[in-house]
Amino acid sequence: MKQRTIGDISVSAIGLGGMPMSIEGRPDEERSISTIHAALDAGVTFIDTADAYHLAAEDEVGHNELLIARALKSYGGDTSGVLVATKGGHLRPESGPWAQNGHPDYLKQAAEASATRLGVDAIGLYQYHRPDPSVPYADSIGALRELLDAGTIRMAGISNADPDQIRQANEILDGRLVSVQNQFSPKFRSSEKELVLADELGIAFLPWSPLGGITNAASLGESYEAFGRIARDRGVTPQIVCLAWELAKSPQVIPIPGASRPESITNSALAADFELTAEEFAALDA
Ligand SMILES: NC(=O)c1ccc[n+]([C@@H]2O[C@H](COP(=O)([O-])OP(=O)(O)OC[C@H]3O[C@@H](n4cnc5c(N)ncnc54)[C@H](OP(=O)(O)O)[C@@H]3O)[C@@H](O)[C@H]2O)c1
Numbered sequence: 001m002k003q004r005t006i007g008d009i010s011v012s013a014i015g016l017g018g019m020p021m022s023i024e025g026r027p028d029e030e031r032s033i034s035t036i037h038a039a040l041d042a043g044v045t046f047i048d049t050a051d052a053y054h055l056a057a058e059d060e061v062g063h064n065e066l067l068i069a070r071a072l073k074s075y076g077g078d079t080s081g082v083l084v085a086t087k088g089g090h091l092r093p094e095s096g097p098w099a100q101n102g103h104p105d106y107l108k109q110a111a112e113a114s115a116t117r118l119g120v121d122a123i124g125l126y127q128y129h130r131p132d133p134s135v136p137y138a139d140s141i142g143a144l145r146e147l148l149d150a151g152t153i154r155m156a157g158i159s160n161a162d163p164d165q166i167r168q169a170n171e172i173l174d175g176r177l178v179s180v181q182n183q184f185s186p187k188f189r190s191s192e193k194e195l196v197l198a199d200e201l202g203i204a205f206l207p208w209s210p211l212g213g214i215t216n217a218a219s220l221g222e223s224y225e226a227f228g229r230i231a232r233d234r235g236v237t238p239q240i241v242c243l244a245w246e247l248a249k250s251p252q253v254i255p256i257p258g259a260s261r262p263e264s265i266t267n268s269a270l271a272a273d274f275e276l277t278a279e280e281f282a283a284l285d286a
Contacts, residue, residue, distance in 0.1 A: 005204070016044050
């Protein structure tokens with residue numbers, strides 16, 4: 001599969017989003033493990049997770065991190081080149097609503113707990129999940145800086161950040177910000193300015209819900225005419241066309257489509273090597 005870069009690491013151009021395997025509607029563990037193994041079989045070497053991907057907060061925080069750690073351990077092949085990116089600072093105290101905690105002490109403790117669940121000495125990529133309006137952004141990013149300096153995390157990223165926050169984070173981290181993860185899809189294009197800035201700064205842009213989210217992904221081809229038409233013309237799925245469009249927007253883009261079925265990620269992974277013509281790209285990007 002074609003490769004892209006996050007910081008100093010080369011990863012597959014298509015990643016795997018772990019969320020659908022740990023929240024409402026999730027499959028049983030066996031199917032989730034098969035889904036992660038199918039991603040690895042297809043050449044996926046980048047997996048996105050978060051401590052907040054779980055159901056009951058009392059006893060399930062880190063469900064998705066533990067699942068990914070188990071799947072990597074039980075995989076027959078070499079997983080040493082797989083980059084697992086997790087996130088902290090966003091919480092699900094109960095099913096449904098999300099909350100924020102960007103306090104530096106909380107973030108440092110959350111990162112250590114994530115490292116333990118992932119079974120690693122240092123987290124490959126740790127992302128501040130969502131700005132907490134009650135804590136100055138600089139203080140939260142200061143915690144990422146301390147985690148980097150202490151070696152608890154190898155690389156630092158941010159999520160749900162605007163252009164000012166991207167610049168500010170990169171400054172506080174002394175130019176060591178490697179990624180921005182924002183919502184981006186045919187349904188949600190308003191992160192275009194952060195995508196353009198990531199391209200300018202040479203840092204990875206990781207579109208979340210790149211297919212429009214769990215409930216909209218299947219009907220992408222019906223909801224967005226150009227995506228359905230080009231998919232029919234080229235004999236591929238609209239999801240491949242969508243991910244290929246995102247990849248074509250910048251060499252910094254690495255979409256992380258979620259999956260809870262092996263077939264979904266096997267199909268999505270094909271997008272890495274699917275080339276759109278300039279005309280097709282223009283029609284999709286219009
Ligand atoms: N940073 C943040 O705040 C944030 C927020 C939301 C999500 N995320 C991350 O972004 C990842 C992706 O977002 P998402 O899972 O919300 O939405 P998504 O990737 O837009 O859609 C996920 C759904 O797409 C389906 N799918 C995937 N590939 C397909 C294909 N080739 N053909 C047909 N259907 C396909 C999957 O179906 P099946 O389940 O049937 O396999 C899955 O449920 C998450 O998993 C998570 O890691 C981050």
